[in-house]
Amino acid sequence: MCGFLVTDSDLVDEHGVCSYLEHRGPDHTETKNINEINFIHTLLSLTGDFTPQPVSDEHITVVFNGEIYNYKELGDYSSDVFAIIDCYKKYGYDFVKHLDGEFAIVIYDAELKKIFFTTDVFGTKPLFYSQENEKFGFSSYKIALEEANFNTISKLHANSFGVLDLQNGKLEISSDYFK
Numbered sequence: 001m002c003g004f005l006v007t008d009s010d011l012v013d014e015h016g017v018c019s020y021l022e023h024r025g026p027d028h029t030e031t032k033n034i035n036e037i038n039f040i041h042t043l044l045s046l047t048g049d050f051t052p053q054p055v056s057d058e059h060i061t062v063v064f065n066g067e068i069y070n071y072k073e074l075g076d077y078s079s080d081v082f083a084i085i086d087c088y089k090k091y092g093y094d095f096v097k098h099l100d101g102e103f104a105i106v107i108y109d110a111e112l113k114k115i116f117f118t119t120d121v122f123g124t125k126p127l128f129y130s131q132e133n134e135k136f137g138f139s140s141y142k143i144a145l146e147e148a149n150f151n152t153i154s155k156l157h158a159n160s161f162g163v164l165d166l167q168n169g170k171l172e173i174s175s176d177y178f179k
Contacts, residue, residue, distance in 0.1 A: 002053070002065040003042040005144045006106045006115070007137035030054065034061055035110055040144075051079040059111040060085055065140045066103030066125045074098065088116075096161060096177055104156075106138045115164040121178045123158025130154065131171050136164055 030052040032039045041053040041063045054063045068080035077083045080101070087095035088107055096105075096118050104127035107116040117138050119127045128142045130150035137145045145153050156162060162173045 002063075003140045003144070004053070004063040004065060004106065005040045005137065005139045005141075005148065006037065006063060006108070007135065007139075007145075007148050008037050009135045009137060009148045009150070034108065037108060039063055039108075051081055053081060055081045055085065057082075057085045057089075059109060060088060061108040061110070062088075062105065064103055064105040065127075066101055066105075066120065068099050068101040068103060070100040093161065093163070094177075104140055113166040115166065116161065117156065117164075118161035118177070119156050119158060121159045123156075123160075127156040128153050129156060129162065131164065131169070134169065136171075 029042045039054040054061045062084055068083055071077050071080035071083035074083040087098050102120050102124035104119045104125035128139050130137045130145050130153045132152050137148050137150050139145045142153055159178055160175045161177055164171045
C-alpha cells in the first residue's frame, strides 16, 4: 500500500524520507511542491489505471494510501483517487461517509486554505500528523515525520478526521464521523 508525506517543512530530505516510504509503494515515487507544501508519494498500484499521486483537480490536491472499494459505484473513474476528489467536491467534509474501503487520505483545498485528513472507519491504514514550530506534516509513516524533524507526532484514531486551517493554524480533530 502506498506511502506519503505532506508537509510545509523545508527540512525535508526527500531521499531520506523516500527510503522509509518506498517499500510501501515501490511502483513509482512522485514529489511536488504546491503553494509551498511538499507532497511526496510512493505508489503501489492496485486498482484502476496507473495513477501517480498527488492528484490535483482545480484547487484540490489529494494523496492517499489504501483502496476505495466502491469507486466504480460512485462514477465512471479510471482510478479510485478521482472518486475521492469528486466526492469531496460534491459532499465537502462529509465525503468520507460515502467511501467504502481502507484508507488514509489527505486533501489540500487551496481555495479554502485548509487541509482535511481522515482514515477509514476501522483505522486500517495509519495516518500520523504533527504541528509544531509553525510547521505541519501528515504521513502514512511516523518515521517520515521524524525525518522531517517533527518531534510531537500523533496518530489519527479510527473513524476520525481532522481539519487544519492554514490561515490561522487551528487544528481540529473530530471522531465518529460514521455512526
